[in-house]
Amino acid sequence: MNIILLGPPGAGKGTQAHILVEKRGMIQLSTGDMLREAKDSGTEMGKRVAEVMARGDLVTDEIVIGLIREKIKGENGGGFIFDGFPRTLAQADALDDLLAETGQKLDAVIEMRVDDDALVSRITARSTCGSCGEVYNDITKPWPADGKCANCGSTDVKRRADDNEDSLRNRLMEYYKKTSPLIGYYHAKGKLRPVDGLGEIDQVAASIDEALG
Ligand code: AMP
Numbered sequence: 566m567n568i569i570l571l572g573p574p575g576a577g578k579g580t581q582a583h584i585l586v587e588k589r590g591m592i593q594l595s596t597g598d599m600l601r602e603a604k605d606s607g608t609e610m611g612k613r614v615a616e617v618m619a620r621g622d623l624v625t626d627e628i629v630i631g632l633i634r635e636k637i638k639g640e641n642g643g644g645f646i647f648d649g650f651p652r653t654l655a656q657a658d659a660l661d662d663l664l665a666e667t668g669q670k671l672d673a674v675i676e677m678r679v680d681d682d683a684l685v686s687r688i689t690a691r692s693t694c695g696s697c698g699e700v701y702n703d704i705t706k707p708w709p710a711d712g713k714c715a716n717c718g719s720t721d722v723k724r725r726a727d728d729n730e731d732s733l734r735n736r737l738m739e740y741y742k743k744t745s746p747l748i749g750y751y752h753a754k755g756k757l758r759p760v761d762g763l764g765e766i767d768q769v770a771a772s773i774d775e776a777l778g
Contacts, residue, residue, distance in 0.1 A: 568585075569673075571674050574684065576684065578595075592644070596632055600632075652743060676751075677760055681737065684733075760776055
């Protein structure tokens, strides 16, 4: 089963992707994680995207489609979870083509609905494990008191450079302008499964399970 997790920044896509990886053996393809990796390892592409990401703008379609093209050819385990991709109609078209070329199809698009106030408070409280990517929240799921990630034991707690209010405002604007049209696009294709993303992590996970059948 190949699925897309669609939703604004802070909707919980990364958190839910991790749960699906655990439960269903799916493979998470997060273009945000891939771009951050390129930036941290100082590749040419990473240097080019660093400023764009810090501002909260979208990276070019060409770059992210290239990243997904590489991954989609590889092992797909229990299926791919596209997390943070596609973010434009051009990317959605490219994904259709890439899946068709590799004899695969898209099964469902989970639209995670969360209101803007919740997004701001979630994102400004967010930290992640630098080793396994587990997502924490200062209020609802704080980094464990023993200083070690509950998932992998690493002590590498990270806060994203773009998780600040200015950048977030821009990321939200990019979402509404360029990404939200995908809701209509996938609705028209009969793939859209809206899910309330506001509840507790387990509740949202249960709603996603139900939506996937
Ligand atoms: P994320 O981790 O999904 O919130 O992405 C972090 C940042 O990476 C975004 O604000 C964009 O600058 C960039 N990015 C990630 N995925 C995409 C994409 N599919 N298209 C364009 N830019 C992206």
